[in-house]
Amino acid sequence: MANIADVAKRARVSTATVSAVVNERGTVESGTRRRVLDAIQKLNYQPNLYAANLARGKTRALGLVLSDIMNPFFGEIALAIRQEAQARRYEVLLASTQFSKAELVSAIRRMIGMRVAGVAIMSTEMDPRVLEMLCAHRMPAVFEDVGTVSETVSNIRIDYEGGIFKAVKYLFDLGHRRILFVRSYPDTRQDESAFLSICMRTQAFQKAMQQFKPGGLEAAIVTGSGPGPKAGQQAMQKALGHVDFTAVIAIADPVALGVFRSLWAHGIAIPRDVSLVGFDNSYLCEYLYPSLTSVNIPRQRLGQMVVDCLVRNVENQEPGRELELETELIVRESTAPPRPARNRRNARL
Amino acid sequence: MANIADVAKRARVSTATVSAVVNERGTVESGTRRRVLDAIQKLNYQPNLYAANLARGKTRALGLVLSDIMNPFFGEIALAIRQEAQARRYEVLLASTQFSKAELVSAIRRMIGMRVAGVAIMSTEMDPRVLEMLCAHRMPAVFEDVGTVSETVSNIRIDYEGGIFKAVKYLFDLGHRRILFVRSYPDTRQDESAFLSICMRTQAFQKAMQQFKPGGLEAAIVTGSGPGPKAGQQAMQKALGHVDFTAVIAIADPVALGVFRSLWAHGIAIPRDVSLVGFDNSYLCEYLYPSLTSVNIPRQRLGQMVVDCLVRNVENQEPGRELELETELIVRESTAPPRPARNRRNARL
């Protein structure tokens, strides 16, 4: 495969000149430039990026670690971040862990090996080794929720509390008094604490419930395991017939999907018999029938924050920051006032 | 950041030995090995992958180009391919083009720059420059549908015809006589021929219709633009009130989602008033209500084929091959016999 020397020879210039042309650096006389471009064309020259990055000693790349490439919400985040990164002339290396800690650690290892300028860890699962590694290498990083800001690490706190509070309040105001919270547990081989955002969303729910308890609100929590939809279904298997409720809040949209399906399968109509609220507001929500009320996490904003933190840290040596990302409730068709009890099918079997 | 020389010095060995330990190559005495491992630990050494790959002169990486990271179906494919690749100790570099030809070309450029061993192009859009570049570099490649096998390029022909035929036949046998085919057009800035799989699926539909024409089957085709669901909705806007039909086949599941939504919004019940068939059988199908009948493309099998072609080509110099991937109809709840005409709401407004 042709290399820079071949091009240089053919264009009768030095490798430095070729490099200058390729990287649009310095000033090259237009005639020389032409010759180089011609040679590149003829030889189908494509710079070896390993050599280039090695020589440069730094990269304009950001790492992005996600939990589940099959969840459209993660896809949307990846897109938002990539867009933001491209605007600043960074590329992004994507890794999907599928909720495995081992994959997480090896993804980070690979990113460090690739000498990315910074890394964003937007995964559900977490592992202490990650922080260790990043610190040891003084690698700029931004996390979601994992709250220990330092010189090199930033944290974006998503306002789960606010979002869930709004959801609970909305349901309460509609007249609901018994709300079921459905959680998922992506990988049973792992400790529950591994999935921080699950814990945080759960706590947020509990806290919100406390506030409405005096108003007569009752809550239950049920957990299913496996990938989102499966977890939602499984959780509903457990809940139906044992727990009485008029509304469900799912911890994430894919989980809501499972709940959705499960309710219909039992002849429970949404929102007539039960109201359903999702979390993340992925684009799917709009297309379900009934469309799904969901707590929105502004992806574009998240993308900006992530890239901004990283770039500031890298380019201006600014220290890590703690940022908060607001959430909002997007009301759609899946929520409505509960039916009067006497008209309601008994949710207990 | 610590490099191999630092480790070597600390362990009082040569860099060659460190390399041997890191790559588990050759035999290193266990005492020496320990010292090296210790040093690595102490210094938090992570090999620079640019240097490593540059020195090695080849990589164990495969490139994968997809059109839309937000479509779960692509995610499933990515996962299948990654799994298959990992089994053979290759990693995969992922790129998502979002249906843009320019992105496609630059993704390929990047893969070549990264000297991947081979590349799989599973995107909807195509560009002649891609083939040029790949040929010029004698880069092993596998395409989906783009049928020009050569020494280095393989092609996996997905049996759209068979799949769509099965769908049409199934609907016909149920009693449907007027079927609407809904297509999407992801990016109107681009020529229609750019989206090969769309053309192929459309042709497959037309061909199937021909065969049932004598039986009294009538067909219509309508096209929407934009990302899947949007296209589906838009297409239905056009069709409703102008075309009469009792069943819809959507060109892809996300499109079906838009159709789904649009039909409900007009008070048309699935499958009571209209039957709906999707394409790709993404995991969502199962979770809609009613669950979606869809043509399955076996992802796992696709992943195997892709990686197998590439690896054989790379490691055994086997020439490119033409493979066929079978499809099947997965029947779920969204399809049923049509209602007798006299009971049916008139689909014309």
Next chain:
DNA sequence: CTGAAAGCGCTAACAC
């Protein structure tokens, strides 16, 4: 079993 040293292909001073 281990070390010395020659690259891998490119970039970035620095000299002309």
Next chain:
DNA sequence: GTGTTAGCGCTTTCAG
């Protein structure tokens, strides 16, 4: 404006 050249950090013969 252009060329020379010393690295970048690692792998891999080839001796020892």
